[in-house]
Amino acid sequence: MNKAKAAVSGRKSKGTAAKPVLRGKAKTAKAAPKPARPIQLFYWPTPNGRKISIALEELKVPYEVRLVDIGKGEQFVPDFLKISPNNRMPAIIDPDGPGGRPVSVFESGAILQYLGRKYGRFYPTDERARIQVEEWLFWQVGGLGPMAGQANHFNNYAPENLPYAKKRYTDEVHRLFGVMNRRLATRKFLAGAYSIADIAAWPWAVSAKKHVPFDEFPDLAAWVERVGSRPAVKRGFAVSEERRHPVTDAERKHLFGQRAR
Ligand SMILES: N[C@@H](CCC(=O)N[C@@H](CS)C(=O)NCC(=O)O)C(=O)O
Numbered sequence: 001m002n003k004a005k006a007a008v009s010g011r012k013s014k015g016t017a018a019k020p021v022l023r024g025k026a027k028t029a030k031a032a033p034k035p036a037r038p039i040q041l042f043y044w045p046t047p048n049g050r051k052i053s054i055a056l057e058e059l060k061v062p063y064e065v066r067l068v069d070i071g072k073g074e075q076f077v078p079d080f081l082k083i084s085p086n087n088r089m090p091a092i093i094d095p096d097g098p099g100g101r102p103v104s105v106f107e108s109g110a111i112l113q114y115l116g117r118k119y120g121r122f123y124p125t126d127e128r129a130r131i132q133v134e135e136w137l138f139w140q141v142g143g144l145g146p147m148a149g150q151a152n153h154f155n156n157y158a159p160e161n162l163p164y165a166k167k168r169y170t171d172e173v174h175r176l177f178g179v180m181n182r183r184l185a186t187r188k189f190l191a192g193a194y195s196i197a198d199i200a201a202w203p204w205a206v207s208a209k210k211h212v213p214f215d216e217f218p219d220l221a222a223w224v225e226r227v228g229s230r231p232a233v234k235r236g237f238a239v240s241e242e243r244r245h246p247v248t249d250a251e252r253k254h255l256f257g258q259r260a261r
Pocket residue numbers: 046047048049070075087088089090106107108109141254255
């Protein structure tokens with residue numbers, strides 16, 4: 001894993017400067033609030049990684065990007081596996097986790113829920129509203145993401161041409177786009193107000209468009225436009241974008257054919 005700070009959000013800690021303690025008044029002087037320490041985001045510019053860079057930009061909290069070059073196999077480095085045992089990014093370390101102690105979180109859905117709970121945004125506390133957000137969040141994590149991922153694999157990366165596999169996963173993306181389109185025909189966002197469910201689904205819809213164009217799905221297309229026009233979404237999407245490149249043969253060895261080690 002690239003331990004160096006590969007990129008850092010332009011945001012600075014929001015902490016206030018420490019006030020001088022006046023002699024003789026020490027008892028009444030209040031300790032200055034500790035400045036928020038940046039969240040470390042273990043990241044590579046893919047749809048799953050971008051969910052979290054977008055969420056952090058939306059939340060306007062300080063964060064530092066730690067690049068995990070998955071083409072170089074950095075997802076298998078022991079230090080990374082300690083926080084992400086599934087050898088997948090994204091993951092985060094929040095130095096100011098519950099009880100003021102550091103906490104690490106892996107799995108993009110769990111990270112979005114954690115951030116939503118911690119900062120009280122994009123994840124409603126009203127139970128009925130929360131159920132809807134979770135339905136669409138899990139729909140993305142268990143459906144749209146894996147199906148679009150497989151469509152991408154068989155359409156772009158498989159060493160053999162496998163028409164059945166290509167059709168199977170491209171059809172499934174088509175079906176899921178239809179589900180989104182119906183949902184978005186009567187509302188602006190997937191689950192009431194803009195939420196972590198939209199943040200999760202948006203990078204995957206954008207990525208899967210190359211397999212299933214939006215022509216048949218005008219309400220999905222309008223939502224992609226609506227979410228994509230948010231400045232924080234643009235900033236989050238752009239994080240380390242310059243590192244993307246076509247997968248090389250050397251990178252294939254790390255990415256494909258993985259088995260238990
Ligand atoms: N279910 C995981 C999936 C994460 C995932 O698949 N990440 C990919 C990139 S999009 C990865 O780290 N791949 C590394 C590898 O295949 O070894 C999540 O939602 O966080």
